[in-house]
Amino acid sequence: xxxxxxxxxxxxxxxxxxxxxxxxxxxxxxxxxxxxxxxxxxxxxxxxxxxxxxxxxxxxxxxxxxxxxxxxxxxxxxxxxxxxxxxxxxxxxxxxxxxxxxxxxxxxxxxxxxxxxxxxxxxx
Ligand SMILES: *[C@@H]1O[C@H](CO)[C@@H](O)[C@H](O)[C@H]1NC(C)=O
Numbered sequence: 001x002x003x004x005x006x007x008x009x010x011x012x013x014x015x016x017x018x019x020x021x022x023x024x025x026x027x028x029x030x031x032x033x034x035x036x037x038x039x040x041x042x043x044x045x046x047x048x049x050x051x052x053x054x055x056x057x058x059x060x061x062x063x064x065x066x067x068x069x070x071x072x073x074x075x076x077x078x079x080x081x082x083x084x085x086x087x088x089x090x091x092x093x094x095x096x097x098x099x100x101x102x103x104x105x106x107x108x109x110x111x112x113x114x115x116x117x118x119x120x121x122x123x124x
Contacts, residue, residue: 002092003107010068011117014062014073016102017085027058027122028056028060028062028066028120028122029118029120029122030117030119030120032056032058032062032120032122033055033056033065033067033097034054034055034056034057034115035052035053035055035115035119036052036053036055036102037050037052037053037112037113037115038050038051040106044076044077044108045076045108046076046117047075047076047077047108047109048056048108048109049077049107049108050106050108050109050113051085051104051105051106052104052105052107052113052115053077053102053103053104053108054067054097054102054104054115055095055097055099055102056097056098056099056120057099057103057121058099059099060122060123061096061097061099061122061123062096062097062098062120062121062122062123063096063120063121064119064120064121065092065093065096065097065103065117065119065120065121066090066091066092066093066117066118066119066120067090067091067093067115067116067117067118068089068090068091068114068115068116068117068118069086069089069091069113069114069115070086070089070092070113070114071109071110071111071113071114072086072091072107072109072113073086073089074109074110075107075108075109076108077106077107077108079105080105081108082094082095083092083095083103083104083105083114084103084105090118091115096123097120
């Protein structure tokens with residue numbers, strides 16, 4: 001029984017690997033945008049400060065990136081207007097996200113912001 005489970009796990013892992021490889025070879029999309037959020041350790045206006053790096057592993061730069069980011073408008077840390085603009089819970093990135101050059105900015109929030117990609121267009 002344990003053996004069967006191990007084999008199933010291996011097959012699933014292999015399938016997963018194959019699909020990732022496939023996606024990278026063909027084209028990139030919304031799912032190729034990732035968010036790396038860390039606390040900076042500072043507290044601003046009683047809210048912890050975070051730094052977020054919006055990254056892509058895609059070989060094409062991603063433009064027109066829009067991200068759901070409800071709560072970010074309440075940041076006590078002023079957002080970098082050259083990088084991001086918040087419009088009704090939607091973050092509009094002012095710069096493309098390219099491999100090796102993520103869009104990085106700071107914000108503060110009481111509850112964690114749930115970043116989810118709404119739009120991203122590979123620019124190849
Ligand atoms: C974010 O905040 C940290 C600590 O306050 C600061 O060192 C860093 O330069 C800031 N990063 C950006 C991208 O503004």
